[in-house]
Amino acid sequence: MINRRDFMRLAAVGGGAVFVSGLGRSALAADSTGSVAPGYDEFFFVQLSDMHWGYAGPANPDAANTLKKAVVTVNALEHQPDFIIFTGDLTHTTDDPKERRTRLAGFREIVSELKVKNVRFIPGEHDASLDNGAAFKEFFGPTHYSFDHKGVHFVVVDNVSDPGASIGDAQLDWLKADLLKQANDAPIVVFTHRPLFDLAPKWDWATRDGAKAIALLMPYQNLTVFYGHIHQEHHHQTGHIAHHSAKSLIFPLPAPGSQDKRTPLPWDPAMPNNGLGFREVEAEVKEAQYKITEFPVTRG
Numbered sequence: 001m002i003n004r005r006d007f008m009r010l011a012a013v014g015g016g017a018v019f020v021s022g023l024g025r026s027a028l029a030a031d032s033t034g035s036v037a038p039g040y041d042e043f044f045f046v047q048l049s050d051m052h053w054g055y056a057g058p059a060n061p062d063a064a065n066t067l068k069k070a071v072v073t074v075n076a077l078e079h080q081p082d083f084i085i086f087t088g089d090l091t092h093t094t095d096d097p098k099e100r101r102t103r104l105a106g107f108r109e110i111v112s113e114l115k116v117k118n119v120r121f122i123p124g125e126h127d128a129s130l131d132n133g134a135a136f137k138e139f140f141g142p143t144h145y146s147f148d149h150k151g152v153h154f155v156v157v158d159n160v161s162d163p164g165a166s167i168g169d170a171q172l173d174w175l176k177a178d179l180l181k182q183a184n185d186a187p188i189v190v191f192t193h194r195p196l197f198d199l200a201p202k203w204d205w206a207t208r209d210g211a212k213a214i215a216l217l218m219p220y221q222n223l224t225v226f227y228g229h230i231h232q233e234h235h236h237q238t239g240h241i242a243h244h245s246a247k248s249l250i251f252p253l254p255a256p257g258s259q260d261k262r263t264p265l266p267w268d269p270a271m272p273n274n275g276l277g278f279r280e281v282e283a284e285v286k287e288a289q290y291k292i293t294e295f296p297v298t299r300g
């Protein structure tokens with residue numbers, strides 16, 4: 001079901017929409033006029049992922065501009081989101097701690113142009129695995145935390161600061177305690193960088209102790225996970241829990257486990273933004289449903 005407002009938005013940017021639900025309940029509620037009543041029960045957030053600021057290479061010769069173009073596109077969205085979240089790999093990895101900070105500062109400078117000022121960040125392994133998140137914390141604060149917004153509880157899980165790709169028992173204890181404050185049917189969203197399930201372990205598309213995290217999430221009936229890292233859309237269920245990965249803003253990667261190495265898909269000068277993009281998520285709080293609309297980097 002696509003209402004008029006969605007249609008206008010899609011028509012404007014040529015995006016595609018999918019409707020998702022952790023529970024398989026009926027489609028998004030809309031009245032007979034095709035409009036959704038505005039109010040407390042719905043809001044939008046935007047997820048951007050895997051910007052890799054500082055990357056230079058053939059997989060994206062336009063790397064100096066892609067993120068800036070995405071910021072312009074987000075600022076032009078018809079419905080400005082309540083908040084924006086960057087789900088990791090803000091910067092491209094470097095062995096040099098000074099250069100890491102230069103890249104984090106450059107990234108922060110570019111995204112300071114976003115009109116929406118409620119912006120949240122989580123690290124990826126490119127930002128955090130070489131110094132256990134030290135530089136990231138200097139710029140953006142804690143690497144795991146939770147917050148509430150209009151009736152939804154959001155939890156950020158860090159599965160990248162440990163170079164072994166583990167969440168670790170201390171953070172798992174924190175996660176358990178954080179979730180215990182929620183009712184079993186509370187709407188909960190988890191943001192993380194790597195998939196919590198074994199998507200393609202040979203490509204580092206897994207979390208070593210992700211099964212422990214999923215076990216802690218399972219008692220919650222209305223819980224959905226959004227992540228990044230794999231540079232493409234992917235939708236997966238572990239039981240009743242849906243996991244949705246986002247596209248990147250640097251280069252697309254092949255389908256999970258489809259070849260020996262996870263080499264970037266080649267850049268196509270005729271379609272320089274092909275496979276790149278970000279998403280807007282409309283949260284239907286009462287139904288704990290999330291409608292995902294994918295957007296390209298630039299309009300037209």
Ligand SMILES: [Zn+2]
Nearest residue numbers: 089124125229
């Ligand atoms: Zn990553």
